[in-house]
Amino acid sequence: xxxxxxxxxxxxxxxxxxxxxxxxxxxxxxxxxxxxxxxxxxxxxxxxxxxxxxxxxxxxxxxxxxxxxxxxxxxxxxxxxxxxxxxxxxxxxxxxxxxxxxxxxxxxxxxxxxxxxxxxxxxxxxxxxxxxxxxxxxxxxxxxxxxxxxxxxxxxxxxxxxxxxxxxxxxxxxxxxxxxxxxxxxxxxxxxxxxxxxxxxxxxxxxxxxxxxxxxxxxxxxxxxxxxxxxxxxxxxxxxxxxxxxxxxxxxxxxxxxxxxxxxxxxxxxxxxxxxxxxxxxxxxxxxxxxxxxxxxxxxxxxxxxxxxxxxxxxxxxxxxxxxxxxxxxxxxxxxxxxxxxxxxxxxxxxxxxxxxxxxxxxxxxxxxxxxxxxxxxxxxxxxxxxxxxxxxxxxxxxxxxxxxxxxxxxxxxxxxxxxxxxxxxxxxxxxxxxxxxxxxxxxxxxxxxxxxxxxxxxxxxxxxxxxxxxxxxxxxxxxxxxxxxxxxxxxxxxxxxxxxxxxxxxxxxxxxxxxxxxxxxxxxxxxxxxxxxxxxxxxxxxxxxxxxxxxxxxxxxxxxxxxxxxxxxxxxxxxxxxxxxxxxxxxxxxxxxxxxxxxxxxxxxxxxxxxxxxxxxxxxxxxxxxxxxxxxxxxxxxxxxxxxxxxxxxxxxxxxxxxxxxxxxxxxxxxxxxxxxxxxxxxxxxxxxxxxxxxxxxxxxxxxxxxxxxxxxxxxxxxxxxxxxxxxx
Amino acid sequence: xxxxxxxxxxxxxxxxxxxxxxxxxxxxxxxxxxxxxxxxxxxxxxxxxxxxxxxxxxxxxxxxxxxxxxxxxxxxxxxxxxxxxxxxxxxxxxxxxxxxxxxxxxxxxxxxxxxxxxxxxxxxxxxxxxxxxxxxxxxxxxxxxxxxxxxxxxxxxxxxxxxxxxxxxxxxxxxxxxxxxxxxxxxxxxxxxxxxxxxxxxxxxxxxxxxxxxxxxxxxxxxxxxxxxxxxxxxxxxxxxxxxxxxxxxxxxxxx
Numbered sequence: 001x002x003x004x005x006x007x008x009x010x011x012x013x014x015x016x017x018x019x020x021x022x023x024x025x026x027x028x029x030x031x032x033x034x035x036x037x038x039x040x041x042x043x044x045x046x047x048x049x050x051x052x053x054x055x056x057x058x059x060x061x062x063x064x065x066x067x068x069x070x071x072x073x074x075x076x077x078x079x080x081x082x083x084x085x086x087x088x089x090x091x092x093x094x095x096x097x098x099x100x101x102x103x104x105x106x107x108x109x110x111x112x113x114x115x116x117x118x119x120x121x122x123x124x125x126x127x128x129x130x131x132x133x134x135x136x137x138x139x140x141x142x143x144x145x146x147x148x149x150x151x152x153x154x155x156x157x158x159x160x161x162x163x164x165x166x167x168x169x170x171x172x173x174x175x176x177x178x179x180x181x182x183x184x185x186x187x188x189x190x191x192x193x194x195x196x197x198x199x200x201x202x203x204x205x206x207x208x209x210x211x212x213x214x215x216x217x218x219x220x221x222x223x224x225x226x227x228x229x230x231x232x233x234x235x236x237x238x239x240x241x242x243x244x245x246x247x248x249x250x251x252x253x254x255x256x257x258x259x260x261x262x263x264x265x266x267x268x269x270x271x272x273x274x275x276x277x278x279x280x281x282x283x284x285x286x287x288x289x290x291x292x293x294x295x296x297x298x299x300x301x302x303x304x305x306x307x308x309x310x311x312x313x314x315x316x317x318x319x320x321x322x323x324x325x326x327x328x329x330x331x332x333x334x335x336x337x338x339x340x341x342x343x344x345x346x347x348x349x350x351x352x353x354x355x356x357x358x359x360x361x362x363x364x365x366x367x368x369x370x371x372x373x374x375x376x377x378x379x380x381x382x383x384x385x386x387x388x389x390x391x392x393x394x395x396x397x398x399x400x401x402x403x404x405x406x407x408x409x410x411x412x413x414x415x416x417x418x419x420x421x422x423x424x425x426x427x428x429x430x431x432x433x434x435x436x437x438x439x440x441x442x443x444x445x446x447x448x449x450x451x452x453x454x455x456x457x458x459x460x461x462x463x464x465x466x467x468x469x470x471x472x473x474x475x476x477x478x479x480x481x482x483x484x485x486x487x488x489x490x491x492x493x494x495x496x497x498x499x500x501x502x503x504x505x506x507x508x509x510x511x512x513x514x515x516x517x518x519x520x521x522x523x524x525x526x527x528x529x530x531x532x533x534x535x536x537x538x539x540x541x542x543x544x545x546x547x548x549x550x551x552x553x554x555x556x557x558x559x560x561x562x563x564x565x566x567x568x569x570x571x572x573x574x575x576x577x578x579x580x581x582x583x584x585x586x587x588x589x590x591x592x593x594x595x596x597x598x599x600x601x602x603x604x605x606x607x608x609x610x611x612x613x614x615x616x617x618x619x620x621x622x623x624x625x626x627x628x629x630x631x632x633x634x635x636x637x638x639x640x641x642x643x644x645x646x647x648x649x650x651x652x653x654x655x656x657x658x659x660x661x662x663x664x665x666x667x668x669x670x671x672x673x674x675x676x677x678x679x680x681x682x683x684x685x686x687x688x689x690x691x692x693x694x695x696x697x698x699x700x701x702x703x704x705x706x707x708x709x710x711x712x713x714x715x716x717x718x719x720x721x722x723x724x725x726x727x728x729x730x
Numbered sequence: 731x732x733x734x735x736x737x738x739x740x741x742x743x744x745x746x747x748x749x750x751x752x753x754x755x756x757x758x759x760x761x762x763x764x765x766x767x768x769x770x771x772x773x774x775x776x777x778x779x780x781x782x783x784x785x786x787x788x789x790x791x792x793x794x795x796x797x798x799x800x801x802x803x804x805x806x807x808x809x810x811x812x813x814x815x816x817x818x819x820x821x822x823x824x825x826x827x828x829x830x831x832x833x834x835x836x837x838x839x840x841x842x843x844x845x846x847x848x849x850x851x852x853x854x855x856x857x858x859x860x861x862x863x864x865x866x867x868x869x870x871x872x873x874x875x876x877x878x879x880x881x882x883x884x885x886x887x888x889x890x891x892x893x894x895x896x897x898x899x900x901x902x903x904x905x906x907x908x909x910x911x912x913x914x915x916x917x918x919x920x921x922x923x924x925x926x927x928x929x930x931x932x933x934x935x936x937x938x939x940x941x942x943x944x945x946x947x948x949x950x951x952x953x954x955x956x957x958x959x960x961x962x963x964x965x966x967x968x969x970x971x972x973x974x975x976x977x978x979x980x981x982x983x984x985x986x
Contacts, residue, residue: 003855007843302841308800309898310828310853312821396827397800399835 004306005322012295016323019291020331022284027332027376029277031339034368036346037270042363043191044262048255050189054132055251056224056233058098059086062247064633065575076636077216078246080208086220089240091228096128096221101211103200104172105153107161112172113198122198124173126207126217127152133221135188136201141165142184145203152184152201156193171200173210195262196351273346279508281375282449285383286456286501288324292387293497296320296394303391304399317392324384325377332376336369418457425450452504459496464489499707506703510696517692530650533567533594567591568661572668575633576657577622583632583657585664588613588646597658598649601626609662611645618656619647632657634667746773746809747905747938748797753806755792755961766792768961769806774906777936779929781949783975784958785983790942791910793958797940798831798908799823811905828853832899836911839895840883846890847879850897861901869897873927889920896924900931907931909941913948925951946975957982 009016061076080097087095103124105113112122127144128134136152138144142165145151151171153163163169167182186201188194201207208214224233230250237248249257296303303316311319343362429447471485488495554568567590574583588607597604600616607613612630614622624630624644633639642663648654755767766789774780774797782790795801796808799815808815810830818826832853833839840849850870851861870876873893883891892912899907909928913921929951931937941952949955950972957965957978967978 003848004841004844011843305835305839305841306852306856307824308827308833310824310856312824312856315856395801397795399800 005319009323009326016327019288020327022287023331023376023380024335026277026281026284027335027372028338028342029273029280030375031336031368031372032342033270033273035340035343035362035364037266038363038365040266041263045259047189047191048258051135052251052255054223055221056230057222057237057248057250058219058254059248060219064638077212077218080215080217083220089236091225091233091236092222093225094130094223096130096133097204097217098219098221099126099207099211100218105157105198106170113157113161124211125201126204127201132223136186138184138186145183148206149180150183151180152186154193154199155185155187157198158185175210281379283501283504285379288380288383290497292384296387296391301399303394304396307396308399313392317388320388320391321384324381328377328380332373335376336372418454421450421454425454456500460492463492463495502703502707506699509699513695530596532596567594570664585659585661587661597654600647600649602646604646607645607660609660610643612642613646613658614644615651615656616647616649637667747776748774749809751807754804756804766961770963774940776938779932779939779952781952781955782942783949783955788958789961790958794908794910794942799827828857830905832904832907834895834899834909834912836914842883846881846894849894850901853902869900873897888916892924907939946972949975
């Protein structure tokens with residue numbers, strides 16, 4: 001029997017090859033995703049191990065709360081003078097003052113190097129001469145920065161910007177932009193740069209001034225003396241410092257933190273690609289189902305003959321499932337290989353976006369192989385179950401009769417099942433789209449799948465009337481048209497199954513189109529309604545990220561004779577009512593005329609330094625009125641209490657909380673001005689649903705054309721059919 | 731209708747390889763009802779070659795399908811040896827077909843993707859058993875397909891395909907072989923060869939054969955001929971010749 005299966009697959013290899021393609025694509029996306037993320041992770045695990053090899057311990061400020069993966073850590077800086085205490089602790093061989101902050105390199109054409117909005121971070125750092133504690137390795141011919149006008153930059157930026165030692169470069173920091181001389185070019189460990197981030201290293205004094213605050217450092221890195229373990233070092237340092245605001249962590253812990261950060265930062269790539277894999281396999285399951293249904297119908301007599309000469313139902317079913325298993329295995333294996341190729345292509349694609357990855361061998365873990373194979377095989381076999389069951393039900397007497405391929409009328413039970421799935425799926429989808437509870441993405445996904453499957457089940461009911469309607473103009477034009485119309489109506493299940501694969505495709509394209517249009521409309525509406533200003537200057541930085549521009553800029557803009565009013569907006573991540581939330585701060589008096597945030601109570605211009613403005617939504621959910629206290633925890637300065645002085649209704653621009661500038665100056669870790677509208681979109685997303693009818697109609701027409709094009713080859717084969725053969729066989 | 735067990739069954743076993751008792755088969759429902767078999771009873775003796783003839787729609791194919799366990803009677807009984815087919819579930823029926831019944835059809839007899847040899851031994855391999863190589867060789871030689879066993883059906887002539895199908899029907903040494911118009915698609919030389927070989931199988935291995943045919947010359951190879959009309963047995967002819975068969979057909983059509 002197994003032999004019947006195998007020879008059957010070989011005999012129908014062309015048809016199955018096309019079926020296998022969809023499985024192959026799905027598996028390739030899964031495997032490619034895993035290979036890529038595993039490779040990147042393993043690369044960075046190696047790099048971090050390398051970089052922190054000489055780091056025994058790190059002394060830094062404690063973090064009041066973990067800002068989460070969407071926001072960079074906003075630890076408070078510590079006093080540089082603490083280093084003198086640290087260096088006296090027994091077992092400490094050397095210390096380095098570690099200062100990190102925002103520094104944007106500017107290329108010769110005046111454009112920033114690296115895409116600040118969505119690309120890798122643009123980092124500034126302090127140069128340290130303790131080689132064991134420095135991730136930067138100077139390339140031959142370079143010198144460390146020694147004066148306030150010298151910098152060392154990473155090799156990736158040097159390559160991208162065509163800089164060599166001795167060149168001048170403009171660097172943007174929170175201070176005024178300044179021109180520096182490049183004294184050296186360095187690698188980050190053995191990599192050109194971490195993930196394509198740009199690094200500018202200043203001498204420690206300059207670094208403190210342009211990146212942070214004079215006399216303050218981000219952290220103190222400590223090298224252990226020989227024979228002193230990391231845990232010994234950590235406990236000695238803790239004893240010596242003895243300050244609840246300062247923590248000491250081992251080099252190993254910092255290594256693990258860095259590796260985890262990279263892993264989480266890259267997880268978005270994984271999610272994005274796995275969604276593609278899921279869609280490919282979902283469409284694939286329709287194609288497989290269809291192919292097997294057709295094969296079973298065509299091999300009716302062969303299968304009946306098997307039954308007649310003594311094959312059991314179970315054997316016939318196993319034979320069909322066996323074919324699907326063979327196809328699943330072959331397609332999944334090919335998919336794994338294709339996935340490795342895809343990983344290479346994606347790596348190149350990421351490099352093109354600025355995420356440069358060091359060249360290393362690809363990591364193909366057992367998990368990649370197991371998950372990839374399993375997903376491909378299970379999908380293929382499961383999709384073939386229903387056709388296989390139909391094959392098993394073929395009566396043996398069909399081998400002797402000219403039984404037409406069954407075209408049973410779809411049953412009432414089928415209709416009920418389809419209707420329940422569509423209704424249930426729509427409910428879940430609705431809950432996911434408009435509800436607030438649970439994992440909304442999972443709800444939307446599950447709901448969409450249920451609706452698809454439900455519509456596919458209902459397809460046969462629709463196929464007959466739709467075929468009649470759409471075929472009517474053809475049928476009026478002659479016999480050939482009428483035959484086509486009748487043929488589509490004859491077996492509505494087959495017609496519906498064929499259409500299903502196309503349906504999924506059209507649905508996905510439509511969804512993307514609607515989301516894109518809605519997003520665009522939402523942005524436009526927000527800006528039109530809420531921003532009275534004529535211009536918005538934005539660095540396009542990530543929420544709470546180390547980007548933005550100097551407060552100087554606001555003063556410079558104010559000074560321009562053409563400008564009548566400006567309002568700088570600052571941002572930070574805080575914890576309020578138990579949630580990590582981005583907040584903005586601005587000068588209420590200056591912002592009042594520029595923004596229309598729908599103030600319902602209080603006056604923006606009347607806000608004091610201890611006041612806060614909250615959205616009506618927060619006011620309602622937390623029962624806040626004018627005068628109510630709001631406790632807000634800042635990463636740097638801990639918990640502060642503000643008094644509600646304004647309640648406003650338009651959350652799209654301002655988010656849920658607006659602080660006065662004075663509060664930001666006291667509590668925000670970075671003295672940068674930055675995003676306003678970008679932040680609003682992060683928290684708000686789509687507010688306006690737009691259905692672009694012409695585009696959607698275009699998609700439908702294209703899909704119809706695709707269907708016709710796909711039918712050309714089979715039609716030609718049908719037209720070339722030898723007449724005598726057609727009469728004699730069957 | 732019930733058959734007394736015990737003695738009756740024993741005599742039946744000795745006399746008949748298969749038996750149909752008051753077999754009724756009705757197709758369709760309501761106005762389109764067709765009574766394909768109308769209370770038909772017949773015995774098929776062991777080691778006997780029986781031909782079934784009758785005009786189109788007389789129920790001869792339906793009779794064959796019901797005897798062979800491919801289809802079920804609406805009422806009445808089919809006994810193969812001592813087994814009442816009506817009492818068997820699908821699984822037992824499958825086993826019965828595999829082990830005790832052989833088939834030769836008019837067309838589409840072979841699995842196109844398997845070689846002739848694989849087709850011949852299919853009923854054995856389906857049961858998960860090893861075929862008896864010497865027996866397969868002997869069958870192939872006597873049917874004249876020994877040098878064709880490695881070929882696929884598409885590479886064989888119609889006559890050769892039918893002989894491969896015959897070898898498959900014989901390979902399990904079944905109690906019964908059913909043939910449905912086995913010569914229907916063959917030229918007269920191939921038809922003569924095939925019928926000679928079936929006759930040989932009956933004579934040499936005491937094989938029981940039931941064959942449906944339109945062709946009086948083919949029916950003349952049988953030990954007896956059953957004539958059907960409108961689902962009923964209308965005439966039986968022993969030791970037939972082609973001429974006597976033709977005469978009978980003429981008589982019957984004049985009666986009708």
